[in-house]
Amino acid sequence: MGRFSSSIPEAGKSLTAANLAIAMAQSGTSTLLVDADLRRPTIHQLFGLTTRVGLTSALTRMDDWSSMLSAGPVENLTIMPSGPLPPNPSELLSSAAMRRLIALTADRYDMVILDTPPVVAFTDGVALSQAVDGTLLVVRANFASRKVDIKAKELLVQVHARILGIVFNGLPADDAAMASYYYGYGEHP
Numbered sequence: 001m002g003r004f005s006s007s008i009p010e011a012g013k014s015l016t017a018a019n020l021a022i023a024m025a026q027s028g029t030s031t032l033l034v035d036a037d038l039r040r041p042t043i044h045q046l047f048g049l050t051t052r053v054g055l056t057s058a059l060t061r062m063d064d065w066s067s068m069l070s071a072g073p074v075e076n077l078t079i080m081p082s083g084p085l086p087p088n089p090s091e092l093l094s095s096a097a098m099r100r101l102i103a104l105t106a107d108r109y110d111m112v113i114l115d116t117p118p119v120v121a122f123t124d125g126v127a128l129s130q131a132v133d134g135t136l137l138v139v140r141a142n143f144a145s146r147k148v149d150i151k152a153k154e155l156l157v158q159v160h161a162r163i164l165g166i167v168f169n170g171l172p173a174d175d176a177a178m179a180s181y182y183y184g185y186g187e188h189p
């Protein structure tokens with residue numbers, strides 16, 4: 001089970017999470033993609049769903065969590081949209097109910113992927129990092145400053161999140177200058 005984070009909005013977390021979920025499902029892994037960005041949810045849009053029911057409804061009606069799911073466009077892929085947006089996303093995502101829901105979904109699916117808000121802006125993602133097996137940090141080339149990306153990593157390290165890796169989104173394949181900007185120093189994020 002993993003979750004996606006980035007230092008900033010628009011880095012490509014949701015797109016990357018959706019793509020990974022599709023790829024995992026296509027490789028035969030039963031996969032659940034959960035929209036845990038309760039501030040700016042977009043997973044429902046990517047899959048032509050609504051936020052009428054989803055994560056927030058599952059958290060308030062835990063016995064019924066499996067009725068908050070929609071079939072994805074490929075076999076083995078299930079989607080849990082955000083559900084109606086709550087006034088207190090940080091509180092909900094760090095609740096005991098959220099941890100319990102994560103455990104229930106992890107029992108049912110081989111892979112559970114949580115799409116989350118940016119770590120630097122909100123504490124939601126940082127709290128969730130402690131409830132999952134690992135975190136992938138999405139960094140979009142030419143977008144945030146390196147400083148902000150390093151801050152995101154530091155916030156995750158502080159809470160002992162297990163960082164599985166960093167996804168560089170939108171890095172031009174032949175952009176040597178950009179590559180050296182990110183990789184040319186000893187302490188890159």
Ligand SMILES: Nc1ncnc2c1ncn2[C@@H]1O[C@H](COP(=O)(O)OP(=O)(O)O)[C@@H](O)[C@H]1O
Nearest residue numbers: 006008009010011012013014015016042169170
């Ligand atoms: N590599 C890319 N090239 C072009 N557009 C991108 C790329 N990655 C993301 N986008 C676009 O940027 C916007 C933000 O992506 P999204 O995945 O919603 O980011 P986040 O979830 O981090 O806010 C979307 O419109 C998405 O289609």
Ligand SMILES: [Mg+2]
Nearest residue numbers: 013014037042
């Ligand atoms: Mg997003």
